[in-house]
Amino acid sequence: MTRASSRRPGPPTRTERGIPEATVARLPVYLRALTALSDSGIATASSEDLATAAGVNSAKLRKDLSYLGSYGTRGVGYDVEYLRYQIAREIGVTQDWAVVIVGIGNLGHALANYSGFGTRGFRIVALLDADPNLVGERIGDMEVRDFAQLEEIVEADRVSIGVITTPAGPAQEVCDRLVAAGVTSILNFAPVVLSVPDGVDIRKVDLSIELQILAYHEQRKSGEAALPQVPELPAMNGMTDLPSVGGGVGA
Amino acid sequence: MTRASSRRPGPPTRTERGIPEATVARLPVYLRALTALSDSGIATASSEDLATAAGVNSAKLRKDLSYLGSYGTRGVGYDVEYLRYQIAREIGVTQDWAVVIVGIGNLGHALANYSGFGTRGFRIVALLDADPNLVGERIGDMEVRDFAQLEEIVEADRVSIGVITTPAGPAQEVCDRLVAAGVTSILNFAPVVLSVPDGVDIRKVDLSIELQILAYHEQRKSGEAALPQVPELPAMNGMTDLPSVGGGVGA
DNA sequence: AGGAGCTTGTGAACGTGAGAACAAAATCGG
DNA sequence: CCGATTTTGTTCTCACGTTCACAAGCTCCT
Numbered sequence: 001m002t003r004a005s006s007r008r009p010g011p012p013t014r015t016e017r018g019i020p021e022a023t024v025a026r027l028p029v030y031l032r033a034l035t036a037l038s039d040s041g042i043a044t045a046s047s048e049d050l051a052t053a054a055g056v057n058s059a060k061l062r063k064d065l066s067y068l069g070s071y072g073t074r075g076v077g078y079d080v081e082y083l084r085y086q087i088a089r090e091i092g093v094t095q096d097w098a099v100v101i102v103g104i105g106n107l108g109h110a111l112a113n114y115s116g117f118g119t120r121g122f123r124i125v126a127l128l129d130a131d132p133n134l135v136g137e138r139i140g141d142m143e144v145r146d147f148a149q150l151e152e153i154v155e156a157d158r159v160s161i162g163v164i165t166t167p168a169g170p171a172q173e174v175c176d177r178l179v180a181a182g183v184t185s186i187l188n189f190a191p192v193v194l195s196v197p198d199g200v201d202i203r204k205v206d207l208s209i210e211l212q213i214l215a216y217h218e219q220r221k222s223g224e225a226a227l228p229q230v231p232e233l234p235a236m237n238g239m240t241d242l243p244s245v246g247g248g249v250g251a
Numbered sequence: 252m253t254r255a256s257s258r259r260p261g262p263p264t265r266t267e268r269g270i271p272e273a274t275v276a277r278l279p280v281y282l283r284a285l286t287a288l289s290d291s292g293i294a295t296a297s298s299e300d301l302a303t304a305a306g307v308n309s310a311k312l313r314k315d316l317s318y319l320g321s322y323g324t325r326g327v328g329y330d331v332e333y334l335r336y337q338i339a340r341e342i343g344v345t346q347d348w349a350v351v352i353v354g355i356g357n358l359g360h361a362l363a364n365y366s367g368f369g370t371r372g373f374r375i376v377a378l379l380d381a382d383p384n385l386v387g388e389r390i391g392d393m394e395v396r397d398f399a400q401l402e403e404i405v406e407a408d409r410v411s412i413g414v415i416t417t418p419a420g421p422a423q424e425v426c427d428r429l430v431a432a433g434v435t436s437i438l439n440f441a442p443v444v445l446s447v448p449d450g451v452d453i454r455k456v457d458l459s460i461e462l463q464i465l466a467y468h469e470q471r472k473s474g475e476a477a478l479p480q481v482p483e484l485p486a487m488n489g490m491t492d493l494p495s496v497g498g499g500v501g502a
Numbered sequence: 503a504g505g506a507g508c509t510t511g512t513g514a515a516c517g518t519g520a521g522a523a524c525a526a527a528a529t530c531g532g
Numbered sequence: 533c534c535g536a537t538t539t540t541g542t543t544c545t546c547a548c549g550t551t552c553a554c555a556a557g558c559t560c561c562t
Contacts, residue, residue, distance in 0.1 A: 022549060028463040032442060046509065055444035059551055066511055074510040075558035091463050092470030099462070106361035111458070113357045122462055160469050161462065184472060185465040187458075191283060193306035201468045203461050207362070207438075210454050211350070211373055211412065212279040212342050214436040217452045218411050219343030221435060273519060297539065310521055317541055325540040326528040 019090075023064045027087055029054050030061070034084040046077035093121030098159040100183075102174050103166030104129040104137070104144050107189055111165065112139045125157040130170070147174075154181040161185045168192045175202075270341075274315045278338055280305050281312070285335040297328040344372030349410040351434075353425050354417030355380040355388070355395050358440055362416065363390045376408040381421070398425075405432040412436045419443045426453075 019027075033053035037045055047065075051058035065071065065078075071086050072078045088094050099122050101108050112127050127139060130147040137144045145153070153159065162178040164171055164186060171190035178186060179200055186202045188194055196202050284304035288296055298316075302309040316322065316329075322337050323329045339345050350373050352359050363378050378390060381398040388395045396404070404410065413434040415422055422441035429437060430451055437453045439445055447453050 020549075024467050025460075025464055027467070028457075028460040029444075031463070032459075033444075047511095048509085053444070055446075057551075059553090060549090062509090062511065063550085070511070072510055073558065074556070075508050075560090077509070090467070092466040093463060097462075097466050097469065106364045110357035110361040114458075120459060121466065160473070161465055185469045187461055187465060193280075193284075193304070195306075199472070201465055203465060205456060205458070205461060206279075207365075207456070208283075208371060209276075209279040210438055210456060211348075212282070212344060213276055214412055214438060214452055214454060215343040215348055215372065216275050216278070216341070218348065218436045221450070222411070271518075299539085308521075310523090311519090313540065314520085314542080321541070323540055324528065325526070326530090326538045328539070 019067045023067055026054070026056065026060075026064055027091055029056075030064070031084065031087045031091065031093075034080055034087065038080050038084060043080055044077050045080055047072070050078065088121075096121060096123045097161050098123055098125045098157045099161045099163060100124070100126045100128060100150070100153060100159050100178075101163045101165060102128045102147065102150075102178070103164060103170075103190075104134050104139070105165060105167070108165035109139065111163065112142065122161070125159060126153045128153075147177075150177055151181045154178075154183060159183060161187070163187045163189070164194075165189045270318045274318055277305070277307065277311075277315055278342055280307075281315070282335065282338045282342065282344075285331055285338065289331050289335060294331055295328050296331055298323070301329065339372075347372060347374045348412050349374055349376045349408045350412045350414060351375070351377045351379060351401070351404060351410050351429075352414045352416060353379045353398065353401075353429070354415060354421075354441075355385050355390070356416060356418070359416035360390065362414065363393065366391070373412070376410060377404045379404075398428075401428055402432045405429075405434060410434060412438070414438045414440070415445075416440045 030050065033050055034045075037049070037053060042049075045053075047058040047062045051061040054061065062072075065083075068086060068090055071083050085094075101111055101124060104112065104127050108127065108129070112124065124142065126149075127142055127144045128147045128150060129135060129144055132146075134144050135146050159181075160183060162183040162185070164174055164178075166174055168190050171188065171192050172194055175186060175188070175194045175196060179196055184200050186194070186196065186200065188202060188204045189206070191206055191208060194202055194204075281301065284301055285296075288300070288304060293300075296304075298309040298313045302312040305312065313323075316334075319337060319341055322334050336345070352362055352375060355363065355378050359378065359380070363375065375393065377400075378393055378395045379398045379401060380386060380395055383397075385395050386397045410432075411434060413429040413436070415425055415429075415437060417425055419442050422439065422443050423445055426437060426439070426445045426447065430447055435451050437445070437447065437451065439453060439455045440457070442457055442459060445453055445455075
């Protein structure tokens with residue numbers, strides 16, 4: 001994910017279509033905040049209002065928005081609808097993106113059932129699984145299809161985004177097939193590090209990792225003193241039956 | 252999440268229990284990589300091996316590990332089991348953390364069904380929902396209980412981590428109840444910005460946002476030229492029926 | 503018309519994170 | 533026992549991200 005085109009010193013490569021990655025990650029948050037404000041019938045909002053709604057501070061928000069252009073009015077604020085459209089356009093959710101979900105286990109099921117998908121810039125065009133027992137099952141108004149059909153589906157529906165909700169084992173193979181079929185963006189829920197060629201973007205969502213990060217901070221809060229300083233050599237006999245940490249929510 | 256205790260210049264507050272947040276976020280990844288190596292029967296690994304398995308570069312990995320102490324051997328590498336234990340201890344997953352899941356919709360169901368939970372340092376002690384139709388339903392070997400019982404469950408089982416998988420609407424109220432009951436770490440899947448008092452850690456997982464970030468990059472790849480430069484004033488009549496972007500995988 | 507009062511957009515300072523490069527320390531072979 | 537080789541731990545430098553602070557610009561009131 002080396003996407004910042006760094007060319008020369010100065011501010012982090014502004015203008016000419018180079019928005020910092022950290023800003024890109026926040027644009028969807030602003031978009032949601034604007035949608036909420038819009039739904040409340042609010043027509044204009046200051047950077048302070050928006051920042052509160054989005055959970056960031058106002059300076060950061062203003063700087064982020066400044067990468068897109070000057071869409072505010074000094075002394076007044078931002079027109080909610082107008083800014084919302086501009087951000088949606090910048091992100092690319094004014095058009096619909098075709099998505100396939102591969103791996104219809106618990107999580108794949110949950111995502112497939114999630115109704116608020118089609119109305120948000122993304123359209124699930126296929127649910128795929130290699131398990132013959134699952135193929136044919138109906139979920140909502142869709143039917144699970146055979147993973148073997150991947151290539152023709154990607155071609156027919158111009159799919160550019162794939163979601164992997166398989167267990168860890170087959171994830172890399174599924175990923176390779178997706179890439180070979182022409183998918184260039186992948187959202188991975190399997191607890192493995194996937195490798196993809198240049199030009200393919202990949203993002204990972206991992207429940208176990210999130211929980212472990214919380215656990216780290218939690219440990220700090222409760223027994224700051226209960227934590228032994230640095231036990232140089234823990235009992236070796238206990239090490240083979242450690243809880244097998246390191247898994248994930250693969251299916 | 253202002254957790255770095257910055258006191259004076261120099262390297263980012265090393266030693267005395269101050270591990271940079273970016274490093275903390277990678278420790279679980281290393282843990283998983285070590286577990287995989289261990290399962291393959293590999294006893295020793297160099298920083299290069301580990302870095303490859305974890306999907307980072309070796310300099311970063313060595314620096315990250317150096318915050319924990321000197322657990323490697325120069326000229327040799329790291330003892331896989333030993334390092335795994337040290338990281339697990341640092342994160343805090345050598346003990347078991349009690350977790351409650353609130354909101355048993357599609358996603359809550361999926362998480363509840365996910366079997367590989369108990370063996371990884373986290374133990375689901377309750378599935379809660381306010382909907383009487385759901386209360387009593389069996390999922391695996393657990394039964395959905397009434398959200399009203401939250402306080403007694405948190406107290407009885409010393410729950411410190413809560414997972415919110417409700418829709419956006421009730422999420423803040425659920426969050427407040429969790430905090431009031433004594434939960435100090437929250438993992439939020441609802442598509443809203445939750446506010447919590449100091450001392451409570453919160454992390455967010457949001458499918459919509461991940462997809463939107465992918466869409467942004469995807470848009471760059473395909474029509475670099477198809478994208479109009481900066482349309483200053485889009486047709487106003489089209490703006491009210493924009494796809495209502497900004498939702499999430501709230502349930 | 504002109505000044506008071508807001509609010510944006512941005513330049514500059516600061517802090518954090520990443521990567522290159524190398525000295526220190528361990529093993530191994532002769 | 534010593535030098536060659538390997539690999540860690542750490543230092544230094546650069547890039548990135550965040551925050552402060554303020555000039556520029558807009559509206560409204562008198």
